Amino acid sequence: MKLKSLVIVILALAALAGGAYFLNNSGRTTASADNRVGQPLVAPSLVERVSRVELSEGGKTVRLRQSEPGKWLVESYHDLPADFPKLYSLVGDLTSAKVERLVTQNPERIQHLEFSDTRVAFADAEGKSLVTITLGKHADGGGRFVKFDDTPKAYLSRVNVWLDATAKNWADTSLLKLSHDEVASITLPFASGNPLTLTRAEKSKPFTAASTPEGQQVKASAVTSLLSNLGSLRFSETSAPDAPEAIGAREHAREITLTTFDNKTYTVALGRQPERTVVKPEATKADPTVAVSLVADATQPTLEETASDKSGPAALVGPLTETVPAGPVFAFVTHSDASAPINGLMKKRAFQISEHTFTSLPAKAADLFEPIPKATPEPTPAN
Numbered sequence: 001m002k003l004k005s006l007v008i009v010i011l012a013l014a015a016l017a018g019g020a021y022f023l024n025n026s027g028r029t030t031a032s033a034d035n036r037v038g039q040p041l042v043a044p045s046l047v048e049r050v051s052r053v054e055l056s057e058g059g060k061t062v063r064l065r066q067s068e069p070g071k072w073l074v075e076s077y078h079d080l081p082a083d084f085p086k087l088y089s090l091v092g093d094l095t096s097a098k099v100e101r102l103v104t105q106n107p108e109r110i111q112h113l114e115f116s117d118t119r120v121a122f123a124d125a126e127g128k129s130l131v132t133i134t135l136g137k138h139a140d141g142g143g144r145f146v147k148f149d150d151t152p153k154a155y156l157s158r159v160n161v162w163l164d165a166t167a168k169n170w171a172d173t174s175l176l177k178l179s180h181d182e183v184a185s186i187t188l189p190f191a192s193g194n195p196l197t198l199t200r201a202e203k204s205k206p207f208t209a210a211s212t213p214e215g216q217q218v219k220a221s222a223v224t225s226l227l228s229n230l231g232s233l234r235f236s237e238t239s240a241p242d243a244p245e246a247i248g249a250r251e252h253a254r255e256i257t258l259t260t261f262d263n264k265t266y267t268v269a270l271g272r273q274p275e276r277t278v279v280k281p282e283a284t285k286a287d288p289t290v291a292v293s294l295v296a297d298a299t300q301p302t303l304e305e306t307a308s309d310k311s312g313p314a315a316l317v318g319p320l321t322e323t324v325p326a327g328p329v330f331a332f333v334t335h336s337d338a339s340a341p342i343n344g345l346m347k348k349r350a351f352q353i354s355e356h357t358f359t360s361l362p363a364k365a366a367d368l369f370e371p372i373p374k375a376t377p378e379p380t381p382a383n
Contacts, residue, residue: 034102034153041133041146041157042094042122051125053087056117057165064170066125076167078238078348081341083172090161094120094133097159103145110154113137113145120163135163168237175333175342175351176266178231178258180224187257188362196365198223203261212369219370222362229360230256230268233331235351246350248273249330254361265336270358273327280322329358 051066063075064082072082104110114137121132129149136145136154143158164170185199186207198207198218207218239246253271260266331353335342362368 036099037101039099040095041097041159044095046130047091049124050122052123054121055163055165056119057163060165062165062167062170074167074170077171080171082170093161097157100156103154103156105153113154115147173234175235176233180227182260183227183258184261185259189254190364216369217372219368222368229357235353237352238349241350245273245327246330267334269332272329275326276324277321278324328352329355
């Protein structure tokens with residue numbers, strides 16, 4: 001190709017590129033013409049007015065509301081207390097991130113930035129919207145595309161935030177916050193024998209028991225482990241207070257009483273519905289005369305349908321009973337002060353906890369004692 005022809009081709013390509021740039025960026029506005037550029041995604045002054053937060057992601061929505069100054073509830077999860085540090089972190093991420101630049105106002109370009117239902121919305125106490133931020137895809141050069149409210153503009157921000165849209169994850173899972181130094185006495189019941197009470201006069205003193213076996217002392221490590229598990233009690237799941245598994249757990253619970261140095265009493269009942277044998281529902285459907293007494297004997301003959309007689313009720317082939325495994329462990333906490341928040345919380349839901357907290361409880365009083373160490377004789381001074 002001749003030099004002159006090459007120049008003409010280059011000029012033509014440049015003209016086409018320029019036209020394409022103009023079309024693609026016809027919706028752009030210079031940074032100086034948009035007052036959001038250089039500002040935080042959420043202004044700190046606006047945060048002071050926020051009383052409602054709504055998070056959306058992947059078709060799920062979480063709603064939080066402020067019940068009183070400094071106290072938030074998960075409206076989407078039984079109005080349980082919200083995890084305030086988690087909310088504080090989210091707000092901190094949004095107030096610290098700034099809008100770097102206006103990307104485009106072109107609707108066609110905005111469609112390619114993958115804005116969907118990933119958004120966070122703030123409103124005041126009356127429910128009036130303060131700001132809604134929709135998050136798009138991550139930019140190739142870093143940062144993330146964002147939109148504000150319903151304005152047809154897309155911006156770029158270096159925001160690093162994850163919107164957790166699972167309502168339960170926003171609940172404060174703490175049921176009890178009680179340190180070792182606060183506890184003055186502990187009373188534990190056992191399957192056999194009398195309950196055991198451990199006491200101390202000061203936090204610096206060791207626990208003692210009135211009925212300490214001869215030659216033994218209270219095992220400090222066992223008490224520390226017990227108070228650590230109970231004092232930082234957290235739930236993992238919740239059920240309705242009248243759920244059969246919760247009622248069964250309450251009926252088979254062990255009640256541990258903790259009394260603090262300022263005379264507050266916490267009763268912590270831990271239990272689970274034990275394993276049991278029941279008549280299969282299919283058995284009573286097949287033959288309503290099946291007696292409940294069969295529960296006591298899982299080896300009873302089974303009902304069988306004969307080939308010659310099909311007129312009767314459908315027969316059950318196999319055992320008439322089944323073993324239902326033990327249910328989840330529940331914790332029921334009661335405070336001596338009737339107005340304490342934990343008492344109201346227990347009326348809302350039944351709280352499941354880790355199995356370890358329950359199974360690690362001392363099974364017998366002897367587990368809380370150990371032999372008194374023998375005194376080491378002093379060495380005889382050398383002559």
